[in-house]
Amino acid sequence: MSFRLGLTGSIGMGKTTTARFFAEAGIPVWDADAAVHRLYRGAAVAPMRAAFPSAVTDHVDRDALKRIIAADPAALTRIESIVHPLVAEDRRTFIADTKADLILLDIPLLFEKGYEAEMDATLLVTAPPEIQRQRVLARPGMTDQALDAILARQMPDRDKRARATHIIETLALDATRAQVHALIDHIRSRHA
Incomplete structure (x- = not known):
């Protein structure tokens, strides 16, 4: 049976990019x-x-x-x-x-909906609030008001941090990619 790693993070935290790095490393990814x-x-x-x-x-x-x-x-x-x-x-x-030793399940509302109970471990991607806001407001059609409404429906990042098994800060692409590879190696060495 595959090791199930649940990926989550609030809007603008780098979830899509992080999931792509797992896929590039050969890890099967399911995207909610x-x-x-x-x-x-x-x-x-x-x-x-x-x-x-x-x-x-x-x-x-x-x-x-x-x-x-x-x-x-x-x-x-x-x-x-x-x-x-x-x-x-x-x-x-x-x-x-999926017949792989490790799979990634990208679930935006992982903690909000209690799906972490179905995972072997969880991974939170995060960034400082000012970087999150900058990333999201750069999206076409996004406004401060729309972002605030989305954030109001999501669990605060500090609460997600307290519940996550693993955390990756997504400040720079190369560093994020390196952390993804290190986490894959860590999981495989502990759960081979």
Whole structure:
């Protein structure tokens, strides 16, 4: 059975880049956000059409869902009740089908949703708040208000730090890549 390393971090902390470094090192990576994108073009279409017909054509329209949630914040709970079980099944399938000594599971809400219980260890990627804000505000269409709303829904970084097995600060690409390789070696040496 594969060693399951759960990767998490708040928006703008370097999760995508860190996951890419694991993939470049030959570690199979499952990405929760990518799974949602696949499901919005597949298994989630029918149940989402039943619940939110205005948000579905041949696929689930994420922008339409954002508008629905803006008008009715309670809709987020209904959306999650449909999508989260499908995402969990996609993750279980990946774990069952992947024959590697180590796998990385990129789950933005790892701690918020209690998924760390399914992991052998967790990895938090982090950066100082001013770097996080700078990174996120450089994204097209992102505003201070939108970032603050996202951060309000996420567990504070200090709380994630207290719960994480491993922490990587993502200040420079080469240093982050080196820390990823060191962590892979560490896990393999302890769990061979």
